[in-house]
Amino acid sequence: MQVNLAIDAMGGDLGPRTNIAGVLLALLQDPLLSVTLVGKQQLVKTLLLQHHLSRKLADRIHLLACNDQIGMHEAPASVLRHRQDSSMHLAIKLVAQGQCQGVVSGGNTGALMLISRHYLGMLPGIKRPAISTAIPTYKGQSYLLDLGANIDCQPENLLQFALMGSVMVSRVEGKARPRVALLNIGQEAIKGNSLVKAAANLISQHPCLNYVGYIEGNKIFSGDVDLVVCDGFTGNVALKTSEGLAGYLSGQIQTLFHKNWYSRLVGLMAQPLLHQLKQQMDPVRYNGGSFLGLQGCVVKSHGNADAQGFSFAIARAATEARQGLAECLQTAMQKLYLPYETN
């Protein structure tokens, strides 16, 4: 199925060059994908020219010029109001106007969230999008949410995350009754903070959820559950700690294989294996973070993602757009409509 995505070409720590390389990787992988690059015209054109694109590939790339870009550390509320000619604004508007089926950006997360909310609107009962990402496990992918959008959560927020995440996993992964777990510090019912205990009470009683109980941090990568639910503070710490550890261990491996002549020799022979390992050791940069709860498809690529990482985020958005995830969530949330308002 054809899909056209809006790409914020200017976002991310590594900038347009990396983003455009990522876009081309994604286009090569997915023949039914086309993109609208939103960026500074001259710069984007120059970068595209460097790739000597075939006519066929070039035809799948459209360009929308902007005059501004939002910095990684600017205050979201200010850029929402004052930077309406930025690549991020224009890219999201393309989705709001129905010209694109989804948007991908590696830029400022807070700004992306606020601008998306402004142009796309939220689902009934949801005040802020939750961020979810796929994580690698022994048995394929699991999902984790929230990753930092909702910091001081109420039990009702965690219930909403469980509901939205559950719809997402069943839609995107084709799993009929995704197994939902709450991240906690023990598996016994008496363990945990007051938020988790109250959320467990709500989630376990909801008829639409296949709640399997608490999960501890050391089991996140087990693949025993399909969805791990937690507040945004905890999820952010868990994900970033994993990122930090993966980086640390990757560094240790490098050092190990450069210690002496023997280890260098083995390291040389192991090069292709180590390359595969390096990719596996960077789980957090895969796929991008999906914003759930918006009336539209928005995927945030890791600010620090390389071209391949960015292409994963694009592929993620293409899948969600094709599966009609946002519409599906909208129907589900209207049906389930929660009678309380949350923060």
Place this chain on the structure above:
Amino acid sequence: MQVNLAIDAMGGDLGPRTNIAGVLLALLQDPLLSVTLVGKQQLVKTLLLQHHLSRKLADRIHLLACNDQIGMHEAPASVLRHRQDSSMHLAIKLVAQGQCQGVVSGGNTGALMLISRHYLGMLPGIKRPAISTAIPTYKGQSYLLDLGANIDCQPENLLQFALMGSVMVSRVEGKARPRVALLNIGQEAIKGNSLVKAAANLISQHPCLNYVGYIEGNKIFSGDVDLVVCDGFTGNVALKTSEGLAGYLSGQIQTLFHKNWYSRLVGLMAQPLLHQLKQQMDPVRYNGGSFLGLQGCVVKSHGNADAQGFSFAIARAATEARQGLAECLQTAMQKLYLPYETN
């Protein structure tokens, strides 16, 4: 300096055989260490005999017989009252009576905490011990606390963790002004949940602390700070997630080096390097968790630790006992005495 430690020989998932192997490793590493093994007499004697100990080594091992042991999942409050002939009770009592300078157990964490509190007592102003562990970083060891003893924390608890942790790092690592950071989801002052923001306010104003600001999960292993402070829920999730990821990646490496004949050959050549790596990839089992805030030295070994892991926990306790950490904390807390009571 001579030191005698009480060892709960019966605790831990892997049981007395592993604990005793760990004790022997620790004794071989540390010629001035002696231990009192608390365990079922016949069992411990049989296990010791299997090691064919030299007279000299055997002289450094004392035995205190018990008739009971506490299971890993028993309710702490019940075992405190009803299981006073257990190895854990008797081992902690040896410290309370001054016969040993510290105790190490791989058993039930909640029970160890409650029984330690009961026999040893708390420092002024502290209601529950905080658990701290060393974590490997690019630049040597850092420390993380709390790891799960204090779940629903107030800002004052985090201040206490910062104070106790700071005293510990300066005493044990010999660092004059340990750099203290608060674990958060961003480095900017506006980021974070209400607990972290209020704690930052308290910690940054305290004259005895060298507070350097917020730290994100991906920087925990950077070594840029000496002490990372967080509530017990967050710390437990961060540590266990690291443990889970390390295990997952270790498994990936195994699989990678067994894929085909080439990778098997390289794997064979890389065996010594992979062995080193395996040790480095298991950071969370090092050292054991120190209980801070008690009037005595108590170190909890990871329930799942192997003999080498258990020997690290013993070495940790020996260091803390030699440095007089508990007394040092007592003096510091009396001097700093906090005028409020905490939960």
